[in-house]
Amino acid sequence: MPKEIKGDMNGQGLHVAIVVARFNEIITRKLLDSAVETLVRHGVRDEDITLSWVPGSFELPVVAKTLAKTGRYQAVICLGAVIRGETSHYDMVAGQSAGGINSVALETGVPTIFGVLTTENMEQAINRAGGKSGNMGANTAVAAIETARLIEAANMA
Numbered sequence: 001m002p003k004e005i006k007g008d009m010n011g012q013g014l015h016v017a018i019v020v021a022r023f024n025e026i027i028t029r030k031l032l033d034s035a036v037e038t039l040v041r042h043g044v045r046d047e048d049i050t051l052s053w054v055p056g057s058f059e060l061p062v063v064a065k066t067l068a069k070t071g072r073y074q075a076v077i078c079l080g081a082v083i084r085g086e087t088s089h090y091d092m093v094a095g096q097s098a099g100g101i102n103s104v105a106l107e108t109g110v111p112t113i114f115g116v117l118t119t120e121n122m123e124q125a126i127n128r129a130g131g132k133s134g135n136m137g138a139n140t141a142v143a144a145i146e147t148a149r150l151i152e153a154a155n156m157a
Contacts (some may be wrong), residue, residue: 005157007150011044014074014148016141017067018049021080021116023056030129031079031115034137042145057082057116058093061100068110074152075144076104079137080116081125094118111147115140 016039020032032051040046050073054063057080064076078101084090097116105112115136119125127133 003157005150005153007146007148007153009042009142009145010149011039011042011145013048014044014145015048015050015072016044016144016148017052017064017073017076019052019054019060019063019067019076019078021055021057021060022053024081024083024125027081027117027122027125027129028079030135031081031117031137031140034130034135035077035079035115035141038138038141039145042141044145056080056093057097060097060116061104064101064112065104065108068104068108068112073110074148075111075113077113077140077144078115079140081129082116082118083122083125084120090118109151111144111151113140113144113147 020028052063054060060078060080064078067073068076082090082094101112101114117125117128128136
């Protein structure tokens with residue numbers, strides 16, 4: 001039987017950075033609140049969570065990379081909301097944000113969790129930030145803990 005490496009959901013002792021886009025704060029604040037509540041519920045101490053606000057989702061990767069490179073965090077969560085408008089700006093910001101956040105994780109080895117809503121309209125964003133579709137903020141916190149623990153377990157295997 002193959003050896004299986006797993007991450008668990010025990011957040012005790014983890015240090016997590018959260019980078020949040022201020023643009024569409026009516027949505028991102030709800031994502032943030034849910035992420036923090038979920039981290040704490042899984043054992044991450046409030047004082048072990050560092051919060052940074054950036055102007056918009058385009059700026060998430062550079063601050064996430066700066067935080068990841070410090071070596072002080074086992075995970076970085078990026079939260080934002082890009083809502084389609086009448087121009088191609090949506091495609092540029094959503095794509096660059098996603099690619100940049102992915103690059104941070106690959107370059108630093110620190111789980112960098114993509115929590116940027118990319119929706120067609122405000123109603124969809126509201127639904128994904130605590131409405132009928134749940135709250136993506138909670139999902140990012142769970143992913144951060146599990147992935148950080150999985151990397152920890154892989155390094156000990």
